[in-house]
Amino acid sequence: MIRKVFFIIAIFGIIFAKEPDVISRDEAITIALEALKMSPDKLSLKSDIDVDSFRLSVVDLCMERPTELPEIIDSLADELEFTTGASFFSAIAGFLDIKPATPPLYGKQSKNPWANEKNVPPKIRKALDILMEAFYDANVSLESAFEELDSFQLDTLFSRAPEYLTPGAEKLADEVDESTLEEMDKQELLEEKQDERFFTLASRVNQQKLLESATRIAQSTWKAKDLSTAVKSREGNGIAPDTIAFGDIIYYAETEFGPVIIGGAGPTVYLSPCAIIIDLGGDDEYRCAAGGTANSLKFAVAIDLDGNDVYWSESSFAHGAALGGVGILLDLKGNDHYRSLHHSQGTGILGWGILWDYDGDDVYVGHTAVQGVGFLGGGLLYDATGNDRYEAHLYSQAFGFVGGLGMIYELEGNDSYICTGASVDKLRYADHHVTLSQGFGYGYRPDWSGGIGFLMEHSGNDVYTSDIFGQAASYWFALGTIYDIHGNDNYISYQYAQGSGVHLAAAALIDLQGNDAYVAHGVSQGCGHDLAIGFLNDRSGDDNYVTWDLAQGAGNANGIGILVDEKVSEDAYVAKREYNVQGYGNWRRSFGSVGLMLDLGGDDAYAGKGEQGKWWSWSNYGLGIDFPAGADNLTESQK
Numbered sequence: 001m002i003r004k005v006f007f008i009i010a011i012f013g014i015i016f017a018k019e020p021d022v023i024s025r026d027e028a029i030t031i032a033l034e035a036l037k038m039s040p041d042k043l044s045l046k047s048d049i050d051v052d053s054f055r056l057s058v059v060d061l062c063m064e065r066p067t068e069l070p071e072i073i074d075s076l077a078d079e080l081e082f083t084t085g086a087s088f089f090s091a092i093a094g095f096l097d098i099k100p101a102t103p104p105l106y107g108k109q110s111k112n113p114w115a116n117e118k119n120v121p122p123k124i125r126k127a128l129d130i131l132m133e134a135f136y137d138a139n140v141s142l143e144s145a146f147e148e149l150d151s152f153q154l155d156t157l158f159s160r161a162p163e164y165l166t167p168g169a170e171k172l173a174d175e176v177d178e179s180t181l182e183e184m185d186k187q188e189l190l191e192e193k194q195d196e197r198f199f200t201l202a203s204r205v206n207q208q209k210l211l212e213s214a215t216r217i218a219q220s221t222w223k224a225k226d227l228s229t230a231v232k233s234r235e236g237n238g239i240a241p242d243t244i245a246f247g248d249i250i251y252y253a254e255t256e257f258g259p260v261i262i263g264g265a266g267p268t269v270y271l272s273p274c275a276i277i278i279d280l281g282g283d284d285e286y287r288c289a290a291g292g293t294a295n296s297l298k299f300a301v302a303i304d305l306d307g308n309d310v311y312w313s314e315s316s317f318a319h320g321a322a323l324g325g326v327g328i329l330l331d332l333k334g335n336d337h338y339r340s341l342h343h344s345q346g347t348g349i350l351g352w353g354i355l356w357d358y359d360g361d362d363v364y365v366g367h368t369a370v371q372g373v374g375f376l377g378g379g380l381l382y383d384a385t386g387n388d389r390y391e392a393h394l395y396s397q398a399f400g401f402v403g404g405l406g407m408i409y410e411l412e413g414n415d416s417y418i419c420t421g422a423s424v425d426k427l428r429y430a431d432h433h434v435t436l437s438q439g440f441g442y443g444y445r446p447d448w449s450g451g452i453g454f455l456m457e458h459s460g461n462d463v464y465t466s467d468i469f470g471q472a473a474s475y476w477f478a479l480g481t482i483y484d485i486h487g488n489d490n491y492i493s494y495q496y497a498q499g500s501g502v503h504l505a506a507a508a509l510i511d512l513q514g515n516d517a518y519v520a521h522g523v524s525q526g527c528g529h530d531l532a533i534g535f536l537n538d539r540s541g542d543d544n545y546v547t548w549d550l551a552q553g554a555g556n557a558n559g560i561g562i563l564v565d566e567k568v569s570e571d572a573y574v575a576k577r578e579y580n581v582q583g584y585g586n587w588r589r590s591f592g593s594v595g596l597m598l599d600l601g602g603d604d605a606y607a608g609k610g611e612q613g614k615w616w617s618w619s620n621y622g623l624g625i626d627f628p629a630g631a632d633n634l635t636e637s638q639k
Helices: 002-017 025-035 057-064 066-079 085-096 122-145 151-165 181-202 207-229
Strands: 245-255 258-270 276-279 299-304 310-312 321-323 326-331 337-339 342-344 347-349 352-357 363-365 368-370 373-375 377-383 389-392 404-410 416-419 433-437 440-442 452-457 463-465 468-470 473-475 479-484 490-492 495-497 500-502 506-511 517-519 522-524 527-529 533-538 544-547 549-551 554-556 560-565 572-575 594-599 605-607 622-626
Touching: 025 066, 025 560, 025 594, 025 622, 057 066, 057 479, 057 506, 066 085, 066 479, 066 506, 066 533, 066 560, 085 207, 085 352, 085 377, 085 404, 085 452, 122 207, 122 245, 122 276, 122 299, 151 181, 151 321, 151 342, 151 347, 151 368, 151 373, 207 299, 207 326, 207 352, 321 342, 342 347, 347 368, 347 404, 368 373, 433 440, 468 473, 473 495, 473 506, 495 500, 500 522, 522 527, 527 594, 549 554
Parallel strands: 258 276, 276 299, 299 326, 310 337, 321 347, 326 352, 337 363, 342 368, 347 373, 352 377, 363 389, 377 404, 389 416, 404 452, 416 463, 433 468, 440 473, 452 479, 463 490, 468 495, 473 500, 479 506, 490 517, 495 522, 500 527, 506 533, 517 544, 522 549, 527 554, 533 560, 544 572, 560 594, 572 605, 594 622
Antiparallel strands: 245 258, 321 326, 321 352, 347 352, 347 377, 373 377, 373 404, 440 452, 440 479, 473 479, 500 506, 500 533, 527 533, 527 560, 554 560, 554 594
């Protein structure tokens, strides 16, 4: 009876305080938690597990203040107002607990062979000078970043690091095979020793110096881009070795940092990675790792001014990607096609990679660790305009691994993100695949904390498709986020998706505007599993939520799951199961798991637990409310 009176007082206080259709997210969460005899400031997932050297403070903050996760993500999104690669590095430094870099200028002048080359336009000569001087400066910072490691240790890092992000390297749980227990123990012990050695060495890399090196290269790249765009398009009559390029070539030279080549306004075919490529136009074909640090390049910059270009490479670290250095690819105009295999298209491992496309309907196709990936460094894929298509299989599309930030930043266009079908999820389903993509943060359980995967979409009617682990999800002291600002969007996945934190992690899917649809099988749509927080926050629009079970505001194994749909709108919630959805929490390990589902207004439809204008609670730790609602509809068993 006391609890019933409490419910009635609480809800009538809100009703008379303000119009029910303007109740805030924080107010609704407070009401729900107080009904469960809790309060937001006491609800925390702070862990007593030892903090390793890769733990990020923003991840700890999200877990310590789980009900404030939307506000924390808002503040991160507010930082992401950048217009160049250099300003990007200033914006994101705090994500990785490092300071914005102010690269020193050493003033060393290179002996550039183009100084008196009359066939090279003066502004292009100046652009090359700027880039080459930046290479010298950045190299000083890069060497400082690795100065605590000898050549053998560096070989260990650079050879082993890509192996962690290859198909079959997933470490999501203990796997069982047909080996004997003794053989399995020996193999596991060996792998543990190798992992310990690798991450101990990795912790000695100076990430501040890596950022300094990347910032210096980015500063020079955008200056070179501005100079190049001021040049009147022209064709050339230069030549290059037939292993480097053919077609319209203005100039070619060898430097201590690698080949430098200038392409003309006509079609050019590039065959080998170069330290610098500037192409003035034409429908070009890059059959190489353009803007990538393949073949031992420390730095690689490619700037293409115009044309419908094709970028394809069978080597890793292509198209704005880096291993132990900095790789940047800028494409200013045209409908472009990017195709590569692994570790490419805005990927940085022990370094930084940027792929920046300003205009056009573009296609990005890759396999593993592509399209905005960071591991002990960072990667950005930035696309300004156009209806774009992203295809990948694993560890991709804004994926942050240990010590890393992986980001996709999309400004305009109706975009599609597809990540399916490479690595069978043999632990759970023979007919589904792990994807670990689309705003996914991932740690290396049990010893090393994960990074940040951040996918930001400004506008457009977008479609997201993944399978197991994807769409604003996370695993092991990591943060995964999708932040979609405007558009009628479709989110389709199977499991561990759409605001799903798993095993001491934090995840948030924030969709600000539009009539959206969310479809998943389970452990999704605002679900926290095993001391993790998962949050789905849709802030406006007539939305549809479809699931099977353990979703739509579900907490499991001492996790916290929250779904909040704001504004007055006509939403539909469909769930196959009734017992563990739409505000579900359970009792595990002598403590509770918390699940909240809150709809803040409108004429809504339910299949599952919920009901329009009602409260419902089938456990001591789960609660759903469709506002405006009175608490007097609760049955005695629900209290």
